[in-house]
Amino acid sequence: MGTFEKTPHMKTIFHLICIGYAVTAMAQNHGHSGAKPLSYPNIPGYTTLKTDLHIHTVFSDGNVWPNIRVMEALRENLDAISLTEHLEYQPHQADIPHPDRNRSYAIALQEAADHDLLIIHGSEITRSAPMGHSNAVFIQDANPLVQQKAEMAFVEAQKQRAFVFWNHPAWYAQSPQGTPIMSDFQLNLIKKNQLHGIEVINSLDYAEESLALALEHDLTIMGTSDIHGLIDWDYTEKGNHRPITLVFAKEKSKEGLREALVAGRTVAAYNELLVGREAYLVPLIQNSIQITSVKYIEGTQVLEVVLENGSSSDLIFENAMTYSFYSKPSVFTVTAGSSETLRIKTLATLAQMTLELRALGAYVAPRKHPVVSWDLRVGQ
Secondary structure: OOOOOOOHHHHHHHHHHHHHHHHHHHHHOOOOOOOOOOOOOOEOOEEEEEEEEEEOOOOOOOOOOHHHHHHHHHHOOOOEEEEOEEOOOOOOOOOOOOOOOOHHHHHHHHHOOOOOOEEEOEEEEEOOOOOOEEEEEOOOOOHHHOOOOHHHHHHHHHHOOOEEEEOOOOOOOOOOOOOOOOOHHHHHHHHOOOOOEEEEEEOOEEOHHHHHHHHHOOOEEEEEOOEOOOHHHHOHHHOOOOOEEEEEEOOOOHHHHHHHHHHOOEEEEEOOEEEEOHHHHHHHHHHHEEEEEEEEOOOOOEEEEEEEEOOOOOEEEEEOOOOEEOOOOOEEEEOOOOEEEEEEEOOOOOOEEEEEEEEOOEEOEOOEOOEEEEEEEOOO
16 A cells, blocks of 8 residues: 655644544543542431532533533532522623523533432522622522512522522622621521521631631531632642532431531531531541551550541641650641551550540631540550
């Protein structure tokens, strides 16, 4: 067979054919595997669900199609998401008109049909301060929520058994001081059982004042990405994972998730930052750390303890015991997915002891870290 020289025209055709084969292969291998799958342990009596209940697509002011949000969630091993499009703010409406405000949910539901991902129907009620922004999730129909008066939107959400939480109350564009202001509007919503939660972590921001309001008014503690662009660009490529709400449910189901949110069994998580009530945060950290070895260095009273971190959060600890460490500072980190060895000077040979560590990356109240303990038996 003779040889031939590729002309520029033939090179272009050849290039297009290669692209066609590549696209076909991608379509045939369509999947949702990827980097950064998130993992957090169950706690006694409950299943830990990894959720992001504040997400946007092109059906409000986001930049991606709803099925991309499903794919991102599956890559990160999330258990539930909610596409909470702005009801009142529709910047893409000239290009993507959608009189049915349930369209985003319907597309996501179809994409997730073959996967074990809960798609929670939700919308964002968007108003100026002091009303602010709120998410209503577990709704049945978004269309009746498009009301001229904000009060009526919350009444409709309540009729639909929605779980409603206050979005980014410390956002400086909404509160110039960068701190949340609990107005009469929010107080009345709480009184009427129309407001149930509050974001303490939104996107990159943690507001301890929002945590204080959650504890004062018995609101569920929430953490969300409020993502508008790509998760990869905004988080993964920067070495972060998205902020999520860990929800401790009796079962993995929509009703199980809703019941746990209403009951306030949550922890907001963002990288090494964990925020929640002590009743749930402490067992989460306890179960995140596995003690794989407890033994004395031969001929000494120095106890070696190996800690393995099975969670996706780096855990920062400070020694809270009367015993001191050998060859290690009192503050240390057990990186996500790795192990760390402590050498404890017990001053005598003990058969058992209690390891007590203050979790510095965790908050049960503004600037208050919990002390977490593990019962150790030498030789385990």
